[in-house]
Amino acid sequence: MTPQPPGNRDKDAGRWSDLGRPPLNATALRRALVRPGALWTALDVVPATGSTNTDLAERAAGGAAEGAILVAEEQSAGRGRLDRTWSAPPRSGLFFSVYLTPRVPVERWGWLPLLAGVATATALSRTAGVDTALKWPNDLLVAVDGAERKAGGILAERAADGVVVGIGLNVTLTADELPVPGAGSLALAGARTTDRDPLLRAVLRSLDHWYGEWQTTNGDPAASRLQEAYAAGCATLGRTVRAELPGGTEIVGEAVAIDGDGRLVLATADGVQQPVGAGDIIHLRPAGGDAPEYPK
The missing domain is CATH 3.30.930.10 (Bira Bifunctional Protein; Domain 2)
Known part of the structure; x- marks a missing residue:
């Protein structure tokens, strides 16, 4: 039997149709x-x-x-x-x-x-x-x-x-x-x-x-x-990011901390430390062109 390439198996061919990707036990x-x-x-x-x-x-x-x-x-x-x-x-x-x-x-x-x-x-x-x-x-x-x-x-x-x-x-x-x-x-x-x-x-x-x-x-x-x-382990900290919020507003700042509520704290250019919660943002993206683009 010749195994099919990963991702191209016939779903009806049974558990041995893709030996490169065996089923979980x-x-x-x-x-x-x-x-x-x-x-x-x-x-x-x-x-x-x-x-x-x-x-x-x-x-x-x-x-x-x-x-x-x-x-x-x-x-x-x-x-x-x-x-x-x-x-x-x-x-x-x-x-x-x-x-x-x-x-x-x-x-x-x-x-x-x-x-x-x-x-x-x-x-x-x-x-x-x-x-x-x-x-x-x-x-x-x-x-x-x-x-x-x-x-x-x-x-x-x-x-x-x-x-x-x-x-x-x-x-x-x-x-x-x-x-x-x-x-x-x-x-x-x-x-x-x-x-x-x-x-x-x-x-x-x-x-x-x-x-x-x-x-x-x-x-x-x-x-x-x-x-x-x-x-x-957070790769976001230390980077300047743009938090896009509902209604077309945004906050730009350096991600400096994770606070006690799990929110990301952004230090803005005007000296304010602004926490944003996961439920508040639509996208979080690098703010500068020299920063690596985050995967979507």
Whole structure:
């Protein structure tokens, strides 16, 4: 049998149609992650869906417990912030959502997407050997041929009594499969492994760790060291950026800090330090022509 090139397989040809992109092993993943007393309580892998966030939110409304994980081998209607679309060939990445019901003050729940970013970036750095940076508020960046490229994104949405956090990550996409020129993948960044099973286990274990630390400190981003870790890995800090706001207004300034509410603090030319929240902006772009363009 001759395997088809990645991205060109016949969807009806069965599980062995693309040996270069093998299916996830749901049984092994459950055995490794779903244990008594652990955060993760259920794990399902589906061949395809529109959006794991939408599907898991429906399960949460139907009574799913905290720690439920839904993974899709293919996602046809994945969403990013402001309903921007996210798509990739089957089995070329990790597309999954988790359901969390934080027992911390609700005003601190806004840290969850940043927490997921820290957890994912640290796991990928250890497991794949890829230096992964964070673009505030919800993008994962890798270096491809010396340029920053978006390889993943995070979307947190309220659902039932908690939050569904969705993560999409390009793993084996080739250059000609990238949806836009500013995109990237772990493979293009020179990852030492693109085996999705250990990558998914590493990300979920890291998420368990950071979520536990954050909850232990009642959601305090400073005491849990989450704020410090995010700032250390945030590629946005130290750059002059333009925050485009609804209504055509904008704020230009140097990104100098992440505040206690997870907002980006911009130091403007008139000496004002202006915090902007993720829900307040439409785009965050470099302000000068000499700065590297952020992937969309």
